[in-house]
Amino acid sequence: MSQTIDARGLSCPQPVILTLDLIEKTQNGRIEVLVDTDTSKENVTRAAESRKWKVASVAGEGEGYRLVLTKG
Amino acid sequence: MAGKNYFASRWGIMGVGAFIGVFAALLQYWGNPGNMGICVACFERDIAGALGLHRAGVVQYIRPEIIGFVLGSLIAALSFGEFRARAGSAPIVRFILGAFAMIGALVFLGCPWRAVLRLAGGDLNGLLGLGGLIFGIYLGTLFLKGGYNLGRTQKTFTSVGWLLPLLMLGFLVLRLVFPPLEGLPNNDILFYSLKGPGAMSAPLAVSLAVGLAVGILAQRSRFCTMGAFRDLLLFKQGHLLSGVLSLLVFAFLTNLVAGQFHPGFVNQPVAHNLHHWNFLGMTLAGLAFALAGGCPGRQLFLAGEGDGDAAVFVLGMITGAAFAHNFGLASSPQGLGPHGAAAVVIGLAVCLFIGLTMRQKQAA
Numbered sequence A: 001m002s003q004t005i006d007a008r009g010l011s012c013p014q015p016v017i018l019t020l021d022l023i024e025k026t027q028n029g030r031i032e033v034l035v036d037t038d039t040s041k042e043n044v045t046r047a048a049e050s051r052k053w054k055v056a057s058v059a060g061e062g063e064g065y066r067l068v069l070t071k072g
Numbered sequence B: 001m002a003g004k005n006y007f008a009s010r011w012g013i014m015g016v017g018a019f020i021g022v023f024a025a026l027l028q029y030w031g032n033p034g035n036m037g038i039c040v041a042c043f044e045r046d047i048a049g050a051l052g053l054h055r056a057g058v059v060q061y062i063r064p065e066i067i068g069f070v071l072g073s074l075i076a077a078l079s080f081g082e083f084r085a086r087a088g089s090a091p092i093v094r095f096i097l098g099a100f101a102m103i104g105a106l107v108f109l110g111c112p113w114r115a116v117l118r119l120a121g122g123d124l125n126g127l128l129g130l131g132g133l134i135f136g137i138y139l140g141t142l143f144l145k146g147g148y149n150l151g152r153t154q155k156t157f158t159s160v161g162w163l164l165p166l167l168m169l170g171f172l173v174l175r176l177v178f179p180p181l182e183g184l185p186n187n188d189i190l191f192y193s194l195k196g197p198g199a200m201s202a203p204l205a206v207s208l209a210v211g212l213a214v215g216i217l218a219q220r221s222r223f224c225t226m227g228a229f230r231d232l233l234l235f236k237q238g239h240l241l242s243g244v245l246s247l248l249v250f251a252f253l254t255n256l257v258a259g260q261f262h263p264g265f266v267n268q269p270v271a272h273n274l275h276h277w278n279f280l281g282m283t284l285a286g287l288a289f290a291l292a293g294g295c296p297g298r299q300l301f302l303a304g305e306g307d308g309d310a311a312v313f314v315l316g317m318i319t320g321a322a323f324a325h326n327f328g329l330a331s332s333p334q335g336l337g338p339h340g341a342a343a344v345v346i347g348l349a350v351c352l353f354i355g356l357t358m359r360q361k362q363a364a
Helices: A014-025 A039-050 B010-029 B040-050 B062-081 B091-108 B112-120 B123-145 B156-175 B205-219 B225-235 B241-256 B275-292 B298-305 B309-328 B340-357
Strands: A002-006 A029-035 A053-061 A064-071
Touching: A014 A029, A014 A039, A014 A064, A029 A039, A029 A053, A039 A053, A053 B205, A053 B298, B010 B112, B010 B205, B010 B241, B010 B309, B040 B062, B040 B091, B040 B112, B040 B298, B040 B309, B062 B091, B062 B156, B062 B225, B062 B298, B091 B123, B091 B275, B091 B298, B091 B309, B091 B340, B112 B123, B112 B225, B112 B241, B112 B275, B112 B298, B123 B225, B123 B275, B123 B340, B156 B309, B205 B298, B225 B241, B225 B275, B225 B298, B298 B309
Parallel strands: A002 A029
Antiparallel strands: A029 A064, A053 A064
16 A cells, blocks of 8 residues: 655655655555655655665656655 | 756765865955855845945945855756745744844854854864754754644745845846945945955955855755754754765865964954853754754755745845844854843744744644
8 A cells, every 4th residue: 555745845854754754654665755846856765765765766747756665 | 857966966965065165265265254255144144234234334245155146046946947936835934033043143153154164264163153053953853853844835926936036136236336435335325344354255256156156056966054964863864964074174174275274262253252152142043944944055045946935034034134233133253242142042932932833743
């Protein structure tokens, strides 16, 4: 099952806080994160990788991006 | 969509920190005040003075570096398709935080950038400033952990994102139309210091060029002196910190070569050695920057890429500088301003009020 975080419009460091919170709760699986700036995309990517999650895909969506994070 | 952003890598941000460190020290060599090659707070304060928003005669100059930071970021954001006009995330809060961040910085006499540069020039009072900064940011992370949030921003008309860059362009036009006149304290509407740090500056073209380059590089790398410590405390991530450490090392080395390294606590340029006020001033500034989501430089770069809320923070800082000098809140090399201590206490109280009350749990 995939869970989605809508971090669009949230400024630094909120997208990373939300992502790491869910990563802690989820342990394994799939998380989708919506962001609207390149900075948030990079920060979420860096945060996920630091917790040994993979960024499976990054797709442009609207004015921003949809990141798919997976583990396990 | 841009591909892999090299500047956002570890080597990228360290390179940017090195560039800023070297050129900040060189700007001092070329004429900027001591250990103040670049100081976002001091330079915005000088701009406030040049516009006559305060009348402290020793700190009045339209600093081209600030203009360059915003316009450089604008150029980078437009070039890489990252310009996004956005606004509406608690602008009044950002304004107030900007004002008190400036007041705290002026009690210490420097923003986080200058705290690092002061240390790189041998001013050991910078250690107290950095200690206070880190403590203030630590307090900010406690609020962030407790759910503190400024709320979502909204996409808006492109013109909204252009307003602060256009304002900076306007300042540049004023500087060109009303240049400093030898021996005169003003040229029509603009004020120019005849003595003090406001009278010390690198040549206009040099300051502007370095400012533009820093603006471009910092927009690409997301360089942030507050985020450096916040990310370490909050996420145990040292990415941004590596940029700040690189700045420190390269500014130190450049100072050493240029003969600008003078270690000690006393007789440091544009500094006082009241340890607890250096610490507390930067505690206030650090907390305000943490609650606002970026150091003063980062706010300029965000404003350049269309962030109208960061632009409001910048205007808050400029307004805070005017209050700081009109009300006797800013320190000087002689020590604390007459009401500086009260301003720090009030500022901390305001930040606590904001941090404790703006807690909205996000629906994931």
